[in-house]
Amino acid sequence: MCLALPMHLTARREFEGDAELGGVRRTISLLLCPEANVGDHVLVHAGYAIARIDRAEAEATLALLDATLGVDPDVVPEPAHGAQARRP
Amino acid sequence: MSPVRALRDPFHHRSRVEALRQQVGEMATSLARPVTLMEVCGTHTHAIAAAGLRHLLPANVRLVAGPGCPVCVTPVDYLDHALALAAQPDVTLCTFGDLMRVPASRRDSLERASARGADIRVVYSARDALQVARTRPQRKVVFLAVGFETTMPTVAAALAEAEALGLANFMILSGSKVIEPPLRALAADPDLHLDGFLLPGHVSVIVGADFYDFLRRDCRVAAAIVGFAPVDILRGVAELLRQISEGRPQVRNLYARVVTAAGNRTARAMLHEFFEPTDTNWRGLGRIASSGLRLRPRWKHRDATSLPVELPAPLEPRGCRCGDVLRGAIAPPACPLFARGCDPEHPIGACMVSSEGSCAAWYRHERHAAGAGA
Numbered sequence: 001m002c003l004a005l006p007m008h009l010t011a012r013r014e015f016e017g018d019a020e021l022g023g024v025r026r027t028i029s030l031l032l033c034p035e036a037n038v039g040d041h042v043l044v045h046a047g048y049a050i051a052r053i054d055r056a057e058a059e060a061t062l063a064l065l066d067a068t069l070g071v072d073p074d075v076v077p078e079p080a081h082g083a084q085a086r087r088p
Numbered sequence: 089m090s091p092v093r094a095l096r097d098p099f100h101h102r103s104r105v106e107a108l109r110q111q112v113g114e115m116a117t118s119l120a121r122p123v124t125l126m127e128v129c130g131t132h133t134h135a136i137a138a139a140g141l142r143h144l145l146p147a148n149v150r151l152v153a154g155p156g157c158p159v160c161v162t163p164v165d166y167l168d169h170a171l172a173l174a175a176q177p178d179v180t181l182c183t184f185g186d187l188m189r190v191p192a193s194r195r196d197s198l199e200r201a202s203a204r205g206a207d208i209r210v211v212y213s214a215r216d217a218l219q220v221a222r223t224r225p226q227r228k229v230v231f232l233a234v235g236f237e238t239t240m241p242t243v244a245a246a247l248a249e250a251e252a253l254g255l256a257n258f259m260i261l262s263g264s265k266v267i268e269p270p271l272r273a274l275a276a277d278p279d280l281h282l283d284g285f286l287l288p289g290h291v292s293v294i295v296g297a298d299f300y301d302f303l304r305r306d307c308r309v310a311a312a313i314v315g316f317a318p319v320d321i322l323r324g325v326a327e328l329l330r331q332i333s334e335g336r337p338q339v340r341n342l343y344a345r346v347v348t349a350a351g352n353r354t355a356r357a358m359l360h361e362f363f364e365p366t367d368t369n370w371r372g373l374g375r376i377a378s379s380g381l382r383l384r385p386r387w388k389h390r391d392a393t394s395l396p397v398e399l400p401a402p403l404e405p406r407g408c409r410c411g412d413v414l415r416g417a418i419a420p421p422a423c424p425l426f427a428r429g430c431d432p433e434h435p436i437g438a439c440m441v442s443s444e445g446s447c448a449a450w451y452r453h454e455r456h457a458a459g460a461g462a
């Protein structure tokens with residue numbers, strides 16, 4: 001029930017906003033995340049934005065992970081535990 | 089690709105999942121003894137079951153589900169109270185859908201009350217309940233406020249809006265819980281021998297990473313704040329194994345794209361304005377001091393406990409071991425009722441109701457993969 005989904009904030013009217021996810025649009029409250037701006041990705045829980053999503057942080061996390069583990073994200077292994085690899 | 093998918097998909101990337109699985113496997117070979125880790129949050133339980141992650145882990149790394157499914161830890165007496173309110177001729181109940189089928193005493197439920205004609209509405213948000221109150225001024229509209237630190241600020245925000253609008257007929261029945269007391273209790277439970285926690289990602293958005301310092305200081309267990317994608321969860325497991333191997337428990341924030349050190353101060357201020365700590369009952373864990381939230385006395389006019397109703401003595405379902413499941417003491421199949429009288433279609437215990445409940449998640453996703461015991 002603490003499920004929260006990332007949504008794209010497309011419009012803002014004071015403490016309300018329009019957010020979009022996979023073609024679905026919803027009116028959300030920004031009372032708990034007044035710093036959100038149009039264009040932001042926000043984390044939405046039960047109709048309220050509760051955080052802005054830091055996209056640069058997400059990219060940095062993945063870059064560090066790939067460097068540490070030696071993963072090339074362009075190479076996708078076959079379902080049988082990576083015995084073979086192919087370029088998509 | 090949509091901007092939201094571009095953000096989500098890399099954390100489900102198969103190459104990364106496979107590399108992390110291998111890393112966890114290698115780390116596990118150097119463990120001195122088997123370890124037990126707990127995912128605290130019900131949304132994690134659901135995500136782990138749906139992705140089959142439990143079965144990707146080596147045999148000496150046990151991952152158990154904790155008490156973080158709010159519907160599951162809501163005790164029978166709360167549901168009895170909600171049913172008593174629903175029986176009042178001037179009350180409309182609003183609830184998250186999860187709660188509808190949770191068994192109350194005598195196998196009653198909100199769903200059954202609704203079938204008997206009680207005015208019960210399923211809502212997606214506390215704001216929807218506010219809207220019901222606006223359109224039906226002659227009814228007392230009671231929102232069943234069940235949830236942890238993630239959800240309760242949204243209830244506080246709805247209460248603030250009700251105050252601003254002068255909406256006198258909007259009330260709540262608080263069944264809310266906070267996470268620190270049970271974390272302390274579980275870390276100290278001698279039967280469980282927990283070595284580490286995967287901390288609840290969205291509770292952490294509100295409370296902030298620094299909040300958990302008590303775990304390192306007082307509880308000496310490994311801890312990592314993690315998101316809900318397979319890459320997030322496996323990174324968390326690898327981090328916990330590292331802390332355990334090095335013998336240096338700490339709290340690592342691995343969900344920094346939404347969790348900051350200080351958390352969401354606006355949400356906490358809103359929460360603090362309306363709520364104060366109180367002792368509360370947890371299904372399975374019993375009464376825990378200061379583990380719940382109730383309305384502050386100045387908001388008594390919003391508190392549905394002030395409405396006069398008669399409450400029957402609560403009656404727990406017989407044979408149900410939800411309590412032991414919620415403590416991580418047994419896996420769901422060890423309960424005598426699991427898949428033998430209790431299933432998602434006909435739940436006897438709360439853990440079989442919500443998709444985040446351990447029993448429901450196990451029944452749907454892990455029953456056949458795991459075999460009987462596990």
